[in-house]
Amino acid sequence: MDRGQTGVRPRNDSIVLDFTYQGQRCRETLRVKPTKTAMKEASRKREAILYEIAMGTFDYGVHFPYSKNALKFAKNKAALITVESALKSWVKLAEKRCQHSTIRDYNSAIYHHLIPNFGHLSLDEFTVAHVYEWLETINISNKRVNNVLGPLRQALQEAFYDGHIDQNPMDRFRYLSPDTREPQPFNHDEISRILNQLDGQERNLIQFAFWSGLRTSELIALRWEDVDFPNNRFYVRTAIVRQREKTTKTTSGIRTVELQPAAKEALESQSEFTKGNHRVFNDPTTDQPWKGDHIIRKRIWIPALDQAKVEYRNPYQTRHTYASVLLSMGKNPMWVAQQMGHKDWGMIRKVYGRWIEA
Template sequence: MGNQGSSYEGVRIASTSSIEIDFYYQGTRCRERLKLEPTPANLKKAARHRAAVISSIEAGTFDYQVTFPRSKNARKFMRQDRVDTYLRTWLATKKPTLKASSYKDYKNTIEGKLIPEFGHLLLAELKRGHVRDWASRLTCSNKRISNLISPLRAALDDAMHDEMIAGNPLAGWHYRKIEPPKEVDDIDPFTAEEQAAILAALPSDGFPLIQFALWSGLRTSELVALEWGDIDWRQKRCRITRAITQASKGEAETTKTTAGTRTIDLLPRALEALKAQKTLSYLHPSGRVFLNPRTGEPWTGDQAIRKTLWTHALKRAGVRYRRPYQTRHTYASMMVSAGEPLAWVSKQMGHTSVVTTARIYAGWIPTTNSQAGMLANDKFSVKHNAT
């Protein structure tokens, strides 16, 4: 019964259970089978379906992937202005400009959140209302929602500049819901007693890393990427220019922010740790300061530090668990509570501004000094002679 004709143009009986229609799309003759028994009624139905396809082609709204999702031609004629296609293409072109961690986050967001929700739409069909309704159903924080929308906004910006859409529906718009105040702050520094207990519980080849972390304030990703060439022994300073995240798989990238690229002062306890580490890794061909004691090779991220060194040390020390990043908060809180200048602490930490430092560590800024203000009073007060 195959390939028998019918009274309808472009409609043929393909088998006892299917009808074939043909049409031209983008200069190519296309044939698609419909799972319909070739009865007179179904032949008429197939003819109407073919007419609808031709009409949408002429109107410029035909989407092969939507109309024939299981067809081999669907990928061949995939519309570049569909949200799913465009987001994947956009991310591929952006990959060389993104850090590995940022690329991973964008890909997870695009494939796991944006495409399942908006992928079937054309770019021109996507409206702010679609995104607002979706965001209103999310149960995560405002910060998380902003992070999810961020790659979509950036991609739509590029689509607008490429003249694929007239404007970006998300330009200048941000979704925010009412959130209760945060009850628990992530800043949970170690006390002097806890620090001593942790350092005492560490093996000799792991001790320098943790002491340096506690007395330098570096991010874990910056510690992992530190090289001996970054150390200025004479000036007692250290240049921070690289970071290695778990996503970068051992490859050094630029620091988290522009301000993160900085030169810090090395305090005596930090220098002491470096001198102890020198005997362990100074001649290693990688040039890295800190090595994994178990492998003798550079650390590839923070996970190995946490699993093979940090967690065990805290258990042996009997110290309540906090993640390794708390060594950074410990350093900053010690400096601020000791009365070190906020501008200096901010530079040491690689913050974008002193305001950031003050906001994060406000709880550690001394406020109980009864002599507060007297230094300025003594220095700048002008004495007036009585007349």
């Protein structure tokens, strides 16, 4: 075995090539046993590399596609990075700045939709046409489509900032218009019939939901320290999402809400059960804070509507009911928006326009 060939040497069960490219010393490993024949082939490969470097035609990625230097020296970096690797790198960085529930949503989009459909493509191959082709094969809401594509758009933007691509192909894709769902608020008779099917803590919970306008995640996170009876108000500061406490959905979601009479009545009744506890509302079967809205929906909400013979609507309609009642009473839409945690009254105008007095 000839061990004296310049720039080519054996190392254990492989061969190392040594050469200089763009003023930097490079060492690349060939995963082959260093036999005499293999060493000669490696020497020829090195000579070819030196010739291509001299002629200005050397492409690092062609000779060593899996080397970390391939990306560093590549003339077309986008050809060496897959959509899958771009997404995984991006979400790893996002974990440092985003809440746990947000990362769960990102990973759901990445591993259930994005990687299975686009992960195999290189950044050089991916175009917005692939997204439109994918849209033809799915049956999910526009809002969900936008949420799924969010991580892809951001991962490609990161690749653009890093200089791996010249432009973000997702800039050519417009977010889809969210599906408009007409609110289906409950009338006073339906509210009364529903509450009549409940008692104790369950009735207090649902009654407060109807007259506070809280999202369920905010409702189950409400603390007694957030209730200010003397000033007839309460504060919304936290939410429970997937059994984890977090801040509210948006900055505007942190708010002060006026206690409506029926909401105050529910809290006063609830104080008999949990006043010495941290949370206002407990699951009466465990005497512990509620773990999630799905339990409330299955154990309380669905049976109550069924027994009351009220057409089923999801629990979020208690929030719509709160808004529509206040607007029908002639309350200022800007004030209603603030009570509900909207940053402005645009959403109120768009969703609840027919309840606003002219």
